[in-house]
Amino acid sequence: MxxxxxxxxxxxxxxxxxxxxxxxxxxxxxxxxxxxxxxxxxxxxxxxxxxxxxxxxxxxxxxxxxxxxxxxxxxxxxxxxxAGPETTKPRENPSEAPAEQAKDAAPAAAKDAGSDATQTLSPAVRRAVLEHGVDPSTIKGSGKDGRLTKEDVIAAAKAKGDAPAAKPSPAPAVAAASAVPAGERREERVKMTRMRQTIAKRLKGAQENAALLTTFNDVDMSAVIEARTKYKDLFAKKHDIRLGFMGFFAKAACLALKDVPSVNAYIEGDEIVYHDFVDISVAVSAPNGLVVPVIRDADQKGFARIEQDIADYGKRAKEGSLTMDDMKGGTFTISNGGVFGSLMSTPIINPPQSAVLGLHRIEDRAVVVNGEIVIRPMMYIALSYDHRLIDGREAVTALKIIKEAIEDPTRMLIDL
Missing domain, CATH: 2.40.50.100 (RNA polymerase II/Efflux pump adaptor protein, barrel-sandwich hybrid domain)
Structure with a gap:
């Protein structure tokens, strides 16, 4: 049955x-x-x-x-x-398979293996395999149930490039790709996933429906870097989690959102919805696109809990095991393009939210402090906001509060 x-x-x-x-x-x-x-x-x-x-x-x-x-x-x-009938048929000599049967079985097994390998790879992973010329059967998957992710393929390709040259093992899919004549131009059409279609629709809708504007500032990261260096080992030992930068920015954002409530609000029809809580959506890269799981009640949580939530979301995003509830709601978003090397950007808000904080890479730059030129680890930060709800003064004030909290983390302890 x-x-x-x-x-x-x-x-x-x-x-x-x-x-x-x-x-x-x-x-x-x-x-x-x-x-x-x-x-x-x-x-x-x-x-x-x-x-x-x-x-x-x-x-x-x-x-x-x-x-x-x-x-x-x-x-x-x-x-x-x-098992198939041929494999279960009794033989006079069990240690030896008939020549014809063995001859037919080899191509069939290869065909099945190739078919299975193709069907268990997502389109993004298949494209990465072809682009980087690696054999997927030699890569250990880090996704759910050991499945390959795009990141696994890229890491394997990088390792292959760093390793000494060796005789390559046969890889039918890669061989077929390399058989294309040199210099021939190709194109591939791949249907957009439902998630990618929705991302495209929502981002375009945000641009069309909101009056988007971005304000910038730069932050001296010296104090946060010093705090992490001093306490990272004790923090990891006590909480079993790495102390990252995102925890500092999440807590700094909570201070700003409490002082400037409109940045934590959104427009619904002809009404403004204010929140007395802070649910921070954290933009996370997943195999199928960008997702934004929510750290709920971030204003009530400590650094350890925030870092644990972020690590858990990042791991589950890579595995593809995030749920709808994980991404429901959210009153404000933080997006960290710095992990990919971005120096500066104008992030787009995540509707119906009215603001998003963009973080970028840290680099040593010459700045003037007390009349002297010094080298400091600096980061550009950006706040994109819906000008229909948030005035320029409010946006600049909120970003300035975040800057001051990062440059003097003690403010986060005494709620300044």
Whole structure:
């Protein structure tokens, strides 16, 4: 008897999703609660678990199809996977396979292996494999259930470039790519994922609906760097988490948002919604695009809890295991382009929020302090805001409070 696998409830106001990839093929053994497919929604990728143990049956929909909540996507058959008839046929000499059978089995096995490898790689990972010319079978995946991520491929390519030259092992996919004549120009068309389509729509909508403006300042990071250097080992020992820069900026932002409430508010119709709490959305890079999980009640949390939340979100974003609830709400956003080397940017707000703080890379620059030219570790920070709600004076004041708190972290302890 077959058990049906249906699209689960996806979250508030989310009624449909796209089949991102099949994690199990017909005939594969499946354990109870083992993921068999990945669904892409407007915000996250969600894995669909098997309700029972058995054998993967029919796939009722294909990769790329749009499915609604409650729709049938697959069946799970009773029993366990069985070997093919040729492999179970008794032989007079068990230690020796007939020549013809062995001859036919090798290409079939290679074909199956190639097919499985292709189907278990997401489109982004497949493109990275081709671009960097690496053999995916030699890379250990860091994603959920050991699956490869784009970052794994890039790291492997970098390691390959640093390693001494060696005789390459056969890699059919890479060989096919390298067979393209030198100098030939190619193009590839890949359908946008549902998440990427939504990101594009929301960001364009933010530009069209909000009166966006950005104000800048620069921050001397000396005090924060000194504090991290002095306390990072004790902090890690006590809290089992690394002390990063984001915790400082999150707490500094909380001070600013309390003093300038409009930066922590948003427009809804003809009303302004103010919040007496601070839920900070933190922009995190995930395999399928940028996601913004929320650190709830950041104003009530200490550095350790904030850093733990950020580390957990970063890990789950890479694995693709963030949930809709993780990204629901948020009153203010912090985006750190500095981790990718950005010197300066004008970030776009995350609707319906009215402001976003952009962080950038730290670099030594010559600055004037008390009439003398000195070298200090400096960072440009940017606050993009909706000018319909936030006046220039308020935006500049909020960014100045953040700057002062970072340059003198004691302010965060005594609420100045």
């Amino acid at each position: 077959a058990s049906e696998v249906k699209v689960p409830t996806l979250g508030e106001s989310v009624t449909e999703a796209t089949i991102g990839e099949w994690l199990k093929n017909p005939g594969d053994p499946v354990a109870v609660d083992e993921p068999i497919a990945s669904l892409e929604t407007d915000k996250v990728a969600i894995e669909v678990p098997s309700p029972v143990a058995g054998v993967m049956g029919e796939q009722a929909v294909a990769v790329g199809d749009t499915v609604e909540v409650g729709a049938l996507i697959a069946t799970i058959e009773d029993g366990v996977a069985q």
